[in-house]
Amino acid sequence: MTASVAPLSPTTRTPSPLAGARARGAVTLMFAVNGLVLGGWGGSLPSLRDKLAIGDGQVALMLFAAGIAGITSMQVGGRLSDAVGARRITLVALPLLLLTAAVLALAPTYPVAVAGAVLLGLGNGAMDVSMNAIGVQVEVARRGPVMSSFHAFFSIGNLLGAAAVLGLAAGFGLSGGAVVTPLLLTLVVVGAVVLVVLARIAPVAAPVVHRSSDGARTRVPRAAYVLGIMALAFGLSEGTAVDWSSIHVTDVARVDTTTGAVGLVAVSGFMVVIRLLGDRLVTRFGRRAVVRFGGACAALGYLTVTLVSPLPLLVAGWALVGLGVGMIAPQVYAVAGHLGGGRVLAVVVTFGYASFLAGPAVVGFLVRHLGIHHAMAVPAVLCAGIVALAATIPREDRDLA
Incomplete structure (x- = not known):
C-alpha cells in the first residue's frame, strides 16, 4: 500500500x-x-x-x-x-x-x-x-x-x-x-x-499526509534509501570538489596558491551555469537522463584530474566535475520530494549533508596514503555508481504519485 x-x-x-x-x-x-x-x-x-x-x-x-x-x-x-x-x-x-x-x-x-x-x-x-x-x-x-x-x-x-x-x-x-x-x-x-x-x-505549502487508503500511517518507502545512497555519493563528490580542488591544482600543477584557486572557481562557476540550464534539460530529456549524464560527466572529470598534470587539463577536469555534480542534487532532491514530501527529503538530504561534511575528511585520509593525485579516483568511482543507480529514477514525476 x-x-x-x-x-x-x-x-x-x-x-x-x-x-x-x-x-x-x-x-x-x-x-x-x-x-x-x-x-x-x-x-x-x-x-x-x-x-x-x-x-x-x-x-x-x-x-x-x-x-x-x-x-x-x-x-x-x-x-x-x-x-x-x-x-x-x-x-x-x-x-x-x-x-x-x-x-x-x-x-x-x-x-x-x-x-x-x-x-x-x-x-x-x-x-x-x-x-x-x-x-x-x-x-x-x-x-x-x-x-x-x-x-x-x-x-x-x-x-x-x-x-x-x-x-x-x-x-x-x-x-x-x-x-x-x-x-x-x-x-x-x-x-x-x-x-x-x-x-x-511566501506561498502556503499544504501539509503532506502519509496515509494508505485504509487510514494506516505508511512507512518511508525503500526507494528513499536508494536516493540516499545517491546523495551519499554526490555529497562526497561535491564536498571533495569544494574543499580539495584548489589544493589539488596547486600541488599537481605545481603552481602558487593564488593560481591554484582557479580549480574551485571552475567547479563553482560550472555548477551555477548547469543549474541555470538544468530545468530546460530536464524538460527535454527527463530527470533520469540528466542524473545519468551528470554522474558520467563528474566521473569523467574526476578521472581526468586523476590522470593528468598540466594546468589547463586539470582546470578542464574540475570544470567537468562542477558541471556533473551541479546536475545531480536538484534532481535527486526533487524526486525525493515528489516521492514523499519533507519526510523523504529529510532522509535523502541527511545522507547528502553528512557525506558532504565527512567526505572531504575521508578523502584527506586517502590523500595521505595514496597521494593527492590518485585519491581523486574514489569520487570518480562513486560518480560512476550514480550512473547505475539513476536507473531507479522514474521517467516521469507522475510515476511517483
Missing part, C-alpha cells in the same frame, strides 16, 4: 497560487538567502579564527557541532514541514539562521562561537529540508521542473556571501579578525529584509 500524498499529486486540477511567478520568486529568495548566509559563514571562518585566536582543530570542532545539529534538525524539520506546512518551518528557521550570524559576529569567546555554530546547524538543517519541500510543491503546481534554478540561486548566494569577504577587505581596508563582525552583521540586515519580504509573499 502506498502513501497518500495529496498535495504532491501532479494530477490535481485546481489552480494553485504555488503555480504563479510570485511563489517561484519567493522560493528563489529562500534558496538565495540561505546560500548567502552559509557562504558568508564559510568565508568568515579564517577571520573568526584570527579574532578568537583559535587553531584549526577548534575550527573543526565548531564545524562538527554545526553538522551534528544540522543533521538532527533535518529530521525534525522534514516531519514538521509535512505536518504543518513547509512555509511555516522556513519562516521559523530563517530567523534562527540570522540569529546565528549575529551571535557569530559578536562572539567574544570560543564557547559562544560554538553555541552559534550549533544554532547555525539547527537553523540551516530545518530550512534546507523545508525550502526544498516548498520547491517541490511549486514544481508540481507549475507542471514543469524548477528545482535546478532554485539550487542555482543557492549557489549564486553562496558565492556572493563568500565574495563579500573580499569586498570588505578591498573596500574598507579590513583584514584578519576585523572582517567577521561587519560581514556577518551586514548579512543579518540583508537577511532580515528578505525575511520581511518572504513573510508577505
Whole structure:
C-alpha cells in the first residue's frame, strides 16, 4: 500500500497560487538567502579564527557541532514541514539562521562561537529540508521542473556571501579578525529584509499526509534509501570538489596558491551555469537522463584530474566535475520530494549533508596514503555508481504519485 500524498499529486486540477511567478520568486529568495548566509559563514571562518585566536582543530570542532545539529534538525524539520506546512518551518528557521550570524559576529569567546555554530546547524538543517519541500510543491503546481534554478540561486548566494569577504577587505581596508563582525552583521540586515519580504509573499505549502487508503500511517518507502545512497555519493563528490580542488591544482600543477584557486572557481562557476540550464534539460530529456549524464560527466572529470598534470587539463577536469555534480542534487532532491514530501527529503538530504561534511575528511585520509593525485579516483568511482543507480529514477514525476 502506498502513501497518500495529496498535495504532491501532479494530477490535481485546481489552480494553485504555488503555480504563479510570485511563489517561484519567493522560493528563489529562500534558496538565495540561505546560500548567502552559509557562504558568508564559510568565508568568515579564517577571520573568526584570527579574532578568537583559535587553531584549526577548534575550527573543526565548531564545524562538527554545526553538522551534528544540522543533521538532527533535518529530521525534525522534514516531519514538521509535512505536518504543518513547509512555509511555516522556513519562516521559523530563517530567523534562527540570522540569529546565528549575529551571535557569530559578536562572539567574544570560543564557547559562544560554538553555541552559534550549533544554532547555525539547527537553523540551516530545518530550512534546507523545508525550502526544498516548498520547491517541490511549486514544481508540481507549475507542471514543469524548477528545482535546478532554485539550487542555482543557492549557489549564486553562496558565492556572493563568500565574495563579500573580499569586498570588505578591498573596500574598507579590513583584514584578519576585523572582517567577521561587519560581514556577518551586514548579512543579518540583508537577511532580515528578505525575511520581511518572504513573510508577505511566501506561498502556503499544504501539509503532506502519509496515509494508505485504509487510514494506516505508511512507512518511508525503500526507494528513499536508494536516493540516499545517491546523495551519499554526490555529497562526497561535491564536498571533495569544494574543499580539495584548489589544493589539488596547486600541488599537481605545481603552481602558487593564488593560481591554484582557479580549480574551485571552475567547479563553482560550472555548477551555477548547469543549474541555470538544468530545468530546460530536464524538460527535454527527463530527470533520469540528466542524473545519468551528470554522474558520467563528474566521473569523467574526476578521472581526468586523476590522470593528468598540466594546468589547463586539470582546470578542464574540475570544470567537468562542477558541471556533473551541479546536475545531480536538484534532481535527486526533487524526486525525493515528489516521492514523499519533507519526510523523504529529510532522509535523502541527511545522507547528502553528512557525506558532504565527512567526505572531504575521508578523502584527506586517502590523500595521505595514496597521494593527492590518485585519491581523486574514489569520487570518480562513486560518480560512476550514480550512473547505475539513476536507473531507479522514474521517467516521469507522475510515476511517483
